[in-house]
Amino acid sequence: MKILAIETSCDDTSVAVVENGNHVLSSIVSSQIDLHSKYGGVVPEVAARAHIQNIIPALEEALDEAKTKITNINFIAVTKGPGLIGSLIVGVNTARVIALLNKKPLVSLHHTEGHIYANWLEKSGKNCPKFPLICLTVSGGHTNIIYMRKHLDYHIIGKTLDDSAGEAFDKVAKMLGLDYPGGPIISSCAMTGNEKAYHFPRVDLTQKPIRNNDGFMEESVESLDFSFSGLKTAVLREVRILEATNSLSKNKINDIAASFQVCANDILVRNTIRAARNYGIKTVLLSGGVAANEQLREMLAAAISKLDNVDFYFPASKFCTDNAAMIGAAAYQRILINDFSDPLKLIPDSGLKLIYAS
Numbered sequence: 018m019k020i021l022a023i024e025t026s027c028d029d030t031s032v033a034v035v036e037n038g039n040h041v042l043s044s045i046v047s048s049q050i051d052l053h054s055k056y057g058g059v060v061p062e063v064a065a066r067a068h069i070q071n072i073i074p075a076l077e078e079a080l081d082e083a084k085t086k087i088t089n090i091n092f093i094a095v096t097k098g099p100g101l102i103g104s105l106i107v108g109v110n111t112a113r114v115i116a117l118l119n120k121k122p123l124v125s126l127h128h129t130e131g132h133i134y135a136n137w138l139e140k141s142g143k144n145c146p147k148f149p150l151i152c153l154t155v156s157g158g159h160t161n162i163i164y165m166r167k168h169l170d171y172h173i174i175g176k177t178l179d180d181s182a183g184e185a186f187d188k189v190a191k192m193l194g195l196d197y198p199g200g201p202i203i204s205s206c207a208m209t210g211n212e213k214a215y216h217f218p219r220v221d222l223t224q225k226p227i228r229n230n231d232g233f234m235e236e237s238v239e240s241l242d243f244s245f246s247g248l249k250t251a252v253l254r255e256v257r258i259l260e261a262t263n264s265l266s267k268n269k270i271n272d273i274a275a276s277f278q279v280c281a282n283d284i285l286v287r288n289t290i291r292a293a294r295n296y297g298i299k300t301v302l303l304s305g306g307v308a309a310n311e312q313l314r315e316m317l318a319a320a321i322s323k324l325d326n327v328d329f330y331f332p333a334s335k336f337c338t339d340n341a342a343m344i345g346a347a348a349y350q351r352i353l354i355n356d357f358s359d360p361l362k363l364i365p366d367s368g369l370k371l372i373y374a375s
């Protein structure tokens with residue numbers, strides 16, 4: 018079964034051909050980083066225009082690389098949301114037209130489903146993740162811990178109350194005068210920095226002050242939620258002090274990058290391990306752009322190895338950041354339960370919620 022998948026929710030124009038939900042025949046990602054980096058972030062109108070220019074060439078390239086033709090494709094899959102509405106419109110309308118003209122069934126998906134199912138790419142049988150599981154999804158748009166008892170069964174058990182982890186990486190990079198996207202640059206600066214140079218706060222919402230009627234603190238409740246805004250402000254304070262004394266040197270930038278990175282990763286690992294212990298799972302998955310972070314993978318692997326009988330999976334780096342192959346992997350599961358969209362009626366939803374499919 019060949020699925021042609023399209024993903025245009027943010028600033029990457031991606032088209033892929035995926036066989037049987039796991040084997041990637043082609044994966045084209047036309048990046049717009051050069052267009053957006055001079056603005057220090059994604060400009061929605063610029064992204065939508067670039068998708069219009071890039072989508073047909075990406076489509077042709079994906080079919081060529083897969084050595085196939087549209088007539089040999091069985092299903093069309095597309096990201097319905099969430100994301101930038103102008104960007105989503107380009108992908109959704111392209112998918113609708115291809116499905117209608119070629120009389121192919123159309124599947125529409127939540128972007129995060131794609132990130133989760135990137136963990137099934139290039140795996141089969143016993144090598145696939147086992148349920149129940151939790152998935153730490155860390156991207157530019159989301160930071161969630163998702164509990165799944167079976168395929169397409171999503172329960173968000175932890176979420177960020179402010180910035181996403183990816184946003185924190187991007188914003189700290191901007192404060193340090195580094196390029197966009199910040200994640201890969203912060204991690205390369207961190208390689209030569211001292212992670213103990215600064216101790217930034219590991220915000221734990223468990224210690225949230227709750228007062229009873231008498232004004233006293235109640236017992237704290239263990240939380241799986243995240244907050245990165247305090248960490249970001251703490252970094253900004255250090256940067257301002259260094260700038261005021263003209264001492265924000267390359268070495269100091271590397272030290273701040275390393276201290277910030279280990280702090281953000283500590284927070285992500287702490288809540289993931291807490292969730293793994295509380296939910297009696299067999300597998301921990303990592304997904305989303307920040308999952309490409311080497312230190313996060315290593316720290317999670319080390320912490321999970323101390324749990325009894327819990328496996329750990331993360332996708333290849335090229336399938337962590339936005340790509341269409343992951344959309345093909347998730348679409349396969351929806352095809353198995355006959356969950357299709359009407360190509361005459363499908364519209365994108367920039368605020369789409371992740372809900373259980375059936």
Ligand code: KG4
Nearest residue numbers: 156157158183198200306307309310338339
């Ligand atoms: O999943 P993604 O490609 O797009 C969204 O769905 O948002 O994630 C992009 C985010 C950006 O914030 C980027 O800085 C971050 O992933 N990222 C990283 C790394 N590579 C990408 N963050 C930390 N370390 C990395 N190596």
Ligand code: ZN
Nearest residue numbers: 156306338339
């Ligand atoms: Zn994404």
